[in-house]
Amino acid sequence: MIQEIYPSKLINTYYDRAWTDADTVLLYRDSGVLMRGDRFPVIGECTGTRFTYLFSIDDVHYYTGEYEEIEGFAVRPLAELRTGVDRVTAFAAMTGSHLFRWYDSHRYCGHCCTELVHSRTERVLECPQCHAHYYPQISPAVIVGVVNGNKMLVSQYAGREYTRYALIAGYVEIGETAEEAVQREVREETGLRVRNIRYYKNQPWGMSGSLLIGYFCELDGDDTITLDHTELSLATWMSRENMPDYEDHSSLTAEMMRVFKYAGQ
Numbered sequence: 263m264i265q266e267i268y269p270s271k272l273i274n275t276y277y278d279r280a281w282t283d284a285d286t287v288l289l290y291r292d293s294g295v296l297m298r299g300d301r302f303p304v305i306g307e308c309t310g311t312r313f314t315y316l317f318s319i320d321d322v323h324y325y326t327g328e329y330e331e332i333e334g335f336a337v338r339p340l341a342e343l344r345t346g347v348d349r350v351t352a353f354a355a356m357t358g359s360h361l362f363r364w365y366d367s368h369r370y371c372g373h374c375c376t377e378l379v380h381s382r383t384e385r386v387l388e389c390p391q392c393h394a395h396y397y398p399q400i401s402p403a404v405i406v407g408v409v410n411g412n413k414m415l416v417s418q419y420a421g422r423e424y425t426r427y428a429l430i431a432g433y434v435e436i437g438e439t440a441e442e443a444v445q446r447e448v449r450e451e452t453g454l455r456v457r458n459i460r461y462y463k464n465q466p467w468g469m470s471g472s473l474l475i476g477y478f479c480e481l482d483g484d485d486t487i488t489l490d491h492t493e494l495s496l497a498t499w500m501s502r503e504n505m506p507d508y509e510d511h512s513s514l515t516a517e518m519m520r521v522f523k524y525a526g527q
């Protein structure tokens with residue numbers, strides 16, 4: 263999966279680090295990041311004067327800043343980077359986009375509209391007027407493999423260009439456990455009931471600002487699918503033999519489909 267970058271290591275602890283011209287900078291526009299070929303610019307190639315420390319991977323320090331055009335560089339879509347570049351580069355771009363969007367949408371205090379300032383000791387934005395604190399937001403979401411004998415439920419999202427099969431997925435709502443979210447999402451999107459919910463793995467997914475939590479479970483009772491057409495264009499039972507292997511090693515969904523196909527769940 264995209265976060266599996268061993269032997270490289272993400273160091274995500276914030277500290278008040280002074281940047282140098284050799285440090286890497288992630289400049290985002292729309293859902294893409296500025297690159298030349300497979301590399302990001304360094305601060306020395308920018309005209310900007312204000313950069314925010316994001317994280318380090320091994321001895322490479324990543325910053326973000328205001329988007330600017332740099333000759334020879336172009337914006338590459340994050341979706342393309344998932345499998346189009348080495349995993350460290352892809353993971354840096356995804357994780358940086360999560361932090362960038364959070365910084366970008368937290369410039370002012372939501373209580374009193376005063377400009378926020380960065381704590382010098384941890385990743386938190388502070389209001390100098392009313393002393394409110396804002397921590398980075400991570401939205402938990404579940405991915406669900408519903409198993410029915412030799413078949414597993416696959417779906418396709420409505421209104422998206424992404425036409426590959428996916429698994430049932432959705433955000434955990436306030437006041438419910440992840441397992442309750444599994445039951446609710448499956449029921450809302452397909453009308454099915456499930457039991458024997460088993461945790462599989464989780465992964466950070468910066469593009470949607472979420473922590474994806476994967477579960478396998480079994481169909482409980484009637485296998486008739488009642489599709490929620492606002493969310494999905496299709497949901498169907500897919501046999502192990504026909505389960506696609508997209509050879510996408512970045513996502514938990516693709517791994518869960520492979521696990522079902524080859525190892526069985």
Ligand SMILES: [Zn+2]
Nearest residue numbers: 371374389392
């Ligand atoms: Zn305030």
